Amino acid sequence: MDYVEIVDLFAGVGGWDIAARCLDVPVVGIEWDADACATRRAAGLPTVEGDVRAFGPADFPTANVLAGGPPCQTFTTAGTGAGHRAPEALDGVLRLIRRMADRDDIAADLACWSDERTGLVLEPLRWALAAIDSARPYDVVALEQVPAVLPVWEAVGKVLKAEGYSVAYGVLHAEEFGLPQTRRSAVLIARRNGVAALPKATHRPYRKGAPRAQGDPALLPWVTMGETLDRTRPFVVVSNYGTGGDPTARGRRRCTEPSSTITGKVNRNRVMAEDGAELDRLSMSEAGRLQGFPTDYPWAGRNIPQQIGSSVPPLLAAHVLAAALGRDHPSAGIAIPSVPRPRSSDETVTAVSNVSTPVHATPDGQSHLALSVGSATFGRMADTQIKPGQITTRTEMMSAFGGGPQGGIVTSATTPNILIYSDHETGHRYGYYDGWLAEEDEKGPIFEYTGAGRIGDQTFTGRTGTGNKAILQHVDDGRALRVFIAAGKVPGSGAKYQRYVGEFALDADLPYIIRQVPDDNGNLRKAIVFRLRPAGAVGREEQDDIPPAEKTRATLVPADVTASTMVEPENNKKTKGKRSAQPGTETERREAALSDDFQAFLKSRGHQVKRFQIKIEGLTSTLVTDLYDVTDHVLYEAKGSATRKDVRMAIGQLLDYRRHVTPAEPQLAILLPSKPDLDLRELLHKEGIALVYRGSGEFVGRILPE
Known part of the structure; x- marks a missing residue:
């Protein structure tokens, strides 16, 4: 050619x-x-x-x-x-x-x-x-x-x-x-x-087991990892995946062998010395x-x-x-050259290297975190004795903080702590992601954590809701939230290492949201997603970031997929430490009641009412709309007052949502508790947005069903 x-x-x-x-x-x-x-x-x-x-x-x-x-x-x-x-x-x-x-x-x-x-x-x-x-x-x-x-x-x-x-x-x-x-x-x-x-x-x-010669x-003999990487100490790579269909049988390759398949979870592979000591994990280079x-x-x-x-x-x-192409090449293979590349003043090239905490190998060959805890009343002293990013185990944390060996939310009976354990592998398998949102607000970063309860709707009540209730009330109860993320199997054990992320507190303004996700049986259900704020230094690693949506997608969900429908504990104390996602102000309560009443009105006319749950391409957060009348293809935005501020906000929200929902081009409508003034009615008419408001005991609006 x-x-x-x-x-x-x-x-x-x-x-x-x-x-x-x-x-x-x-x-x-x-x-x-x-x-x-x-x-x-x-x-x-x-x-x-x-x-x-x-x-x-x-x-x-x-x-x-x-x-x-x-x-x-x-x-x-x-x-x-x-x-x-x-x-x-x-x-x-x-x-x-x-x-x-x-x-x-x-x-x-x-x-x-x-x-x-x-x-x-x-x-x-x-x-x-x-x-x-x-x-x-x-x-x-x-x-x-x-x-x-x-x-x-x-x-x-x-x-x-x-x-x-x-x-x-x-x-x-x-x-x-x-x-x-x-x-x-x-x-x-x-x-x-x-x-x-x-x-x-x-x-x-x-x-495997055969000599290179x-x-x-x-x-030529196959090429080894040791020949390729600039490491001076012999090492063993322990794969993130199991072998032979057994997730507990992690594949192991010595530096004198080729690597197993490099996957998108390569950063989770552990690197160990021949004596069992933990070494730095593979850098991205x-x-x-x-x-x-x-x-x-x-x-x-x-x-x-x-x-x-x-x-x-x-x-x-x-x-x-x-x-x-029918081209010859040397029998010794093809050399891959360095890559010449342009650099511009506004270009950022990210060099990522995973950092792992050194652990000590004991005479029994097991690896343990060098962690000293003085007494059973560990409390907030822990900040000086376990640092974000350190690797530990549940057993060691039981000794330090108290609590049990199982469960994602572990409330200590002996110290003022709640230990929250997250496992990326398990979560992704069941359709949810715990981790950092890419989008930060004026208060800083947010770590999302999906609550307890693997079958059916998650709640704050009953046996399965105990852990969720403990997180919701942690400020009033004087407890610290300490987050750990699974970091690979402990050799010779079914247990997993745990990486300490740091101490957190529930967001004061919006402590949780409700999303529709699959449960363990694949059935859609309501899940409580807690919004955690760092309460000090935290260890944030790239693999803990929630992956952004690959494309924009709007999904219809039941109308009750909203925090206002949740039953919070009756003994949620009325203090400044209270965390609640229920309507707090008079305007918020009026908006929630208005939405509930209007939903009942539509259903009484035989209409199907839903909401849209929207993921935006490239973003990690999730939007949830107000009511969507499936029968008449109308998207509503409810507000608790008819003020100019609320009407203008509703217009912006509707125009934003409309771009993403399917079927396209729904009729837009604003739902208000009373009739707005003439200027605002003219604004809505000019923008092609319908108006529905509560009149004398009934809803008024030209688009309403008979």
């Missing part, structure tokens, strides 16, 4: 780009993730920031090579294996591939899927077929993804063969191409001219090097572990591209 230019779909942080640079081939990447784009900008990679579904071959007329690796979340076996529980993750995709070959329109089918990311795996085929139909077919197609996607590549290959391509596909082992990692990748290569073939291995395969003498990126790669944005784990390893991609 005399001329080569690549368009890279789902370009990520630049795996294919660096591979193309090794081969002196120009490439432009399409990527919509803001954090990955930040890294790409820092690395100086040509990037179109947007959704691949909004583009096509005609937008990149000079590109003759199509490359990419669609998102793998609905196919991967890592973590909860969500992809294997979704039938469309494979069967539905294969069915649509056959229809795409016949040029059927599959848009309606894609819209019905529960996870829109599943359909993204079909985008490379859409692009390839569109290029063929425009009489400008790609000379080469090169795709990479997790092994579970191999049946998809096989089906895509059959379609491309029928269109005149030579196709090869299979699973490649990264260590056989010089990567210090035993990652497995499903690869497809299609060539318009010539015979397609997968790249030939340059290194011996890794076999064993195997084909014509191949080290994790990137194990993935094949240059040492000085300028990682930027948020959630860098996920950026690294989601990327195609550049070294493997370089071998795939060389084979796809």
Whole structure:
């Protein structure tokens, strides 16, 4: 091929780009993730920031090579294996591939899927077929993804063969191409001219327990983590994931071996010395090097572990591209160069390194935090003896603070403390996220914590509501809230290490909100989400940040998904320390009563009434609207007074919400306790916003149902 230019779909942080640079081939990447784009900008990679579904071959007329690796979340076996529980993750995709070959329109089918990311795996085929139909077919197609996607590549290959391509596909082992990692990748290569073939291995395969020298003498030995990283002390990496389907059997790799698969949770992997002592966890630079990126790669944005784990390893991609283009490469492999990149005055490049607290290895081989506690009345003395960021266990905290060994909310009977335990892995499995909101207000950062109760609605009453009640009343009860986050398994035990985040207090103005989330059985329920404010120094780590929404989504939820419907404890003391989300002022109480009465009015007319729960793309917080009349497609905003201030606020809220709800363009309406003055009525009329108010014992408004 005399001329080569690549368009890279789902370009990520630049795996294919660096591979193309090794081969002196120009490439432009399409990527919509803001954090990955930040890294790409820092690395100086040509990037179109947007959704691949909004583009096509005609937008990149000079590109003759199509490359990419669609998102793998609905196919991967890592973590909860969500992809294997979704039938469309494979069967539905294969069915649509056959229809795409016949040029059927599959848009309606894609819209019905529960996870829109599943359909993204079909985008490379859409692009390839569109290029063929425009009489400008790609000379080469090169795709990479997790092994579970191999049946998809096989089906895509059959379609491309029928269109005149030579196709090869299979699973490649990264260590056989010089990567210090035993990652497995499903690869497809299609060539318009010539015979397609997968790249030939340059290194011996890794076999656990087998010496490096064993195997084909014509191949190089596999590369170790120790050779790749600049660590002077021998180490063992303990994986965040279990092996053989057993979550308690954490995989272990010595520095004399390749790494196991680098995932988006690589920052949770523990690094230990051979004597069991805890060492610094992998820095992001080290994790990137194990993935094949240059040492000085300028990682930027948020959630860098996920950026690294989601990327195609550049070294493997370089071998795939060389084979796809029919180019020779040295048997010793391909060298990945440093990345020259522009720096501008307003560009921030984030260098993230995980810091772990040293722990001491006792003669029994177990690791323990160097924590000294003087007496059972530990109380607030703890601040001087356990520091944010330190690693401990529940057993040690029982000795320090009192309390029990189980439960997410543990109230001590011997000290004025409530211990709050959070586990990212467990929470995400059940559909909720504990952690820091990215958006801070004038009072500073907020840590969200989902209350106790795994089945059904969460409450402040009954046995399951005891812990929630304790948090709500902690100020009046004189108790400190101390937050811990699970930090990996304790070796030889079913227990988990706990990282101390710090002391918190409930937000005084809005201590909790109510959201609709799934319970353990998958049924939707009301969950109490506490809003915690730091009460001193805290240890904030990147993995504790709630991930931003990938796209804006408005979800209909029951009208009672609101804090005003919660029954708080009757003995909530009437003191300045009281924390309550119930209406406090006369205006707030009037607004709540108005909303309840109007909801009852609509339901008495046979109308279905809901609310919208809105997640905004790139943000972590959640918006909840006032009432939405599903029957008449009317979105209401209620206010407790008819003052200019409240009317103007309601207008702004409605205009904000309207942009995000589906179906689009609802009728907007303001619900007031009395008739506003003429000037405000004219303002609402001019803005096209309907008015409903309480008249003489009844609701008045032109849009009301009969």
